[in-house]
Amino acid sequence: KLGNETAKAELGRAAWKLLHTTMARFPDKPSTEESAALKSYIHLFQRLYPCGECSQHFRKIIDKYPPQVSSRSTAAAWACHVHNEVNKSLHKELFDCANIGDFYDCGCADDEATEPK
Numbered sequence: 400k401l402g403n404e405t406a407k408a409e410l411g412r413a414a415w416k417l418l419h420t421t422m423a424r425f426p427d428k429p430s431t432e433e434s435a436a437l438k439s440y441i442h443l444f445q446r447l448y449p450c451g452e453c454s455q456h457f458r459k460i461i462d463k464y465p466p467q468v469s470s471r472s473t474a475a476a477w478a479c480h481v482h483n484e485v486n487k488s489l490h491k492e493l494f495d496c497a498n499i500g501d502f503y504d505c506g507c508a509d510d511e512a513t514e515p516k
């Protein structure tokens with residue numbers, strides 16, 4: 400059966416945006432519980448990702464590169480890396496992960512006090 404490439408690409412852009420923005424807001428010094436929550440979130444994101452082919456493919460990537468959840472910067476670098484692994488397999492340009500820190504903005508201003516816990 401023919402898939403719908405436009406819908407798949409739109410879903411992908413939305414999903415990556417949410418994932419990278421989540422990493423950009425993850426605490427610099429997470430508690431054990433916060434790190435465990437992010438780890439489960441990533442595994443469930445993979446498992447429940449609505450494109451089945453993508454989900455299976457991403458499973459192999461995260462088996463090879465397990466989620467890094469010890470800080471904001473390691474989590475953001477990990478997500479950038481696994482997104483680049485998907486980019487590679489789709490023959491897309493790679494993103495320079497050195498720039499990841501400034502790229503994803505939640506639009507939530509300087510409300511560190513209400514940073515998600």
Ligand code: FAD
Nearest residue numbers: 408411412414415419452453456457479480482483485494
């Ligand atoms: P996207 O890859 O969607 O990226 C959106 C924007 O994010 C880019 O324009 C760029 O500004 C930025 N960006 C690019 N690379 C990075 C990076 N490494 N780190 C941070 N930001 C970056 N599609 C398939 O056809 N087959 C698959 O198997 C498949 N698997 C997927 C698995 C997952 C978990 C997800 C979320 C998506 C998957 N997709 C898959 C969709 C695919 O990755 C793209 O989202 C889709 O093809 C649209 O691509 P795009 O060129 O618009 O940019």
